[in-house]
Structure formats: C-alpha cells, structure tokens
Amino acid sequence: xxxxxxxxxxxxxxxxxxxxxxxxxxxxxxxxxxxxxxxxxxxxxxxxxxxxxxxxxxxxxxxxxxxxxxxxxxxxxxxxxxxxxxxxxxxxxxxxxxxxxxxxxxxxxxxxxxxxxxxxxxxxxxxxxxxxxxxxxxxxxxxxxxxxxxxxxxxxxxxxxxxxxxxxxxxxxxxxxxxxxxxxxxxxxxxxxxxxxxxxxxxxxxxxxxxxxxxxxxxxxxxxxxxxxxxxxxxxxxxxxxxxxxxxxxxxxxxxxxxxxxxxxxxxxxxxxxxxxxxxxx
Ligand code: ATP
Numbered sequence: 001x002x003x004x005x006x007x008x009x010x011x012x013x014x015x016x017x018x019x020x021x022x023x024x025x026x027x028x029x030x031x032x033x034x035x036x037x038x039x040x041x042x043x044x045x046x047x048x049x050x051x052x053x054x055x056x057x058x059x060x061x062x063x064x065x066x067x068x069x070x071x072x073x074x075x076x077x078x079x080x081x082x083x084x085x086x087x088x089x090x091x092x093x094x095x096x097x098x099x100x101x102x103x104x105x106x107x108x109x110x111x112x113x114x115x116x117x118x119x120x121x122x123x124x125x126x127x128x129x130x131x132x133x134x135x136x137x138x139x140x141x142x143x144x145x146x147x148x149x150x151x152x153x154x155x156x157x158x159x160x161x162x163x164x165x166x167x168x169x170x171x172x173x174x175x176x177x178x179x180x181x182x183x184x185x186x187x188x189x190x191x192x193x194x195x196x197x198x199x200x201x202x203x204x205x206x207x208x209x210x211x212x213x214x215x216x217x218x219x220x221x222x223x224x225x226x227x228x229x230x231x232x233x234x235x236x237x238x239x240x241x242x243x244x245x246x247x248x249x250x251x252x253x254x255x256x257x258x259x260x261x262x263x264x265x266x267x268x269x270x271x272x273x274x275x276x277x278x279x280x281x282x
Contacts, residue, residue, distance in 0.1 A: 044085075066105035164274070165253050215247075228266040236254075
C-alpha cells in the first residue's frame, strides 16, 4: 500500500493569446499549487483490474475518471499486468477551477511509478500526463511554474515563500469547456502582465504579487454567473489586497500577508459561502 497527495492549483495569471487551428487556445499562465489536497491510496490487487472508489458522490469511477485513465495509461505504456485499487479521498472541490481531477491523475502517475518501481523521471511523467489533460503536466511538478501551449509546456519557476491563500467557492459547478467556448480570444482588451508577475514573485512581496493578478476568463464566467463577481467584490470588501478567479472558476482566491488577517477574512466569508478554505502556497 502506498499513498500520494494531489495538490490543488490556482492561477496567479491566465492569459489567452489566440485560438489555434486545432481548436485549443494558446495560453500563458502562472500556476501555483496550494496545500489543499486530495489523498490517494494505492493497493495492489491479485487480478488485473483497475478499481476506484471515492469519498465524493457523483464522481464517475470508470474510464471517465482521470485517475482511471492515468492508471490505464501506465499499465498499457509499461506493460504492467497487475491490477490496482485506488481510493480517492476528495478534499478539493470538484469542477471548481482548482484542477482537482488533473491533480489526481498526476498523483496516480507519480504513485504508480513508485509502486511499480518504473523509475520514470518527473519530465517523463509530465510527457505521459499531457496525453490525459493539459493541466496534468503542471500537477506532476507542482510548486510555481509558467504553463504555455495548451497548458502542457511547463517552465518551472523558483519557489515562492509560503504565502497565505483564502479560497472561496460559490455553490455552482462551472464547465471549463463552456467558458472557453464563449471566450472571444480576438476581443480581449486587458491581458495580464505575465512578465510583471514573474518579477513580483521573485520579490515574494504579497502586495506586489497581488497587484499583478489577472485572468482573461473572469469576464466570461462573470457574465454567465454574476454571483461569482459579487463574491469577488465581497472578498475585496473584507480587506483582501487583490482577489482573482482561478482557472475557469468559480473558485476565487486572495493572497494575504498575515495568518490572523487570513483567518478574519475566512470567518467573514463564511456568512456568504459554505466552502471557504485557508491554505498556503506549497
Ligand atoms: P480545471 O481547473 O482543470 O478545469 P476543475 O477543477 O474545474 O478542473 P475537476 O474538479 O477536475 O474540475 O472536475 C471536472 C469534471 O471532471 C467533473 O465534473 C468530474 O466528473 C470529472 N472528473 C474526472 N475525474 C475526476 C477526479 N478524479 N476528480 C474530480 N473530478 C473528476
């Protein structure tokens, strides 16, 4: 038996340059993992099956689950005949813009690499992960990184001091495909300052990092779900220096310098949302 954690990610920036002929969007995103994580447990089986169970209801346990796809890919690519039971303890909100499914898939690749003694490097696992989804390669490495292409080309950045993060999720599920489907890449007026964010991260200063937060998907999701924008304004009203939607949403986050202030903001938000999390860069 072996365990592996799957960290949630937030987007400190999310920019879209253009829509590619293959239908994907060419993106540039500064990504960061936080210490809110799903816990995965791997146990070998005597047959050759892949069997999943998950603490969260409504998550498919068959080929539609990214964990299943990751295990199947490892078995097929490396000719592993052994079966595996994977228990997923879900803590990351689902369909929230926090890459929960992608991170579970990445944790499965890392976990099975260890369990089956395959000796693959993180770079090799990231290449494999790109076959499952664009966010999986980043989730293989974690930490701070810039993602380009359709999100699968990763340049790792130096680690940033463990900054406090307040996460709040409105009670709706957002489909990433719907949001990208409604985005008009040629009509984006304000692009985030990605280079400025990379500079700010080097200083580790929360004020400077907060001033460079930006996500071109915010306006699309806000138009579909106005309550997400209202919650962002609430977050700012409670004293957050900057707030941003992560990925395609609906989760919002704020970076906070001091723990006490982060706790105060969390408590204030609990009157508006049942899903509030206090975490740190990881
Ligand atoms: P992203 O930020 O990459 O867009 P997300 O956080 O918005 O991801 P997920 O939590 O990954 O979204 O879930 C999106 C959908 O994927 C869910 O509706 C769910 O049915 C499906 N899914 C497949 N595998 C998983 C998994 N292991 N955990 C959660 N959802 C999964």
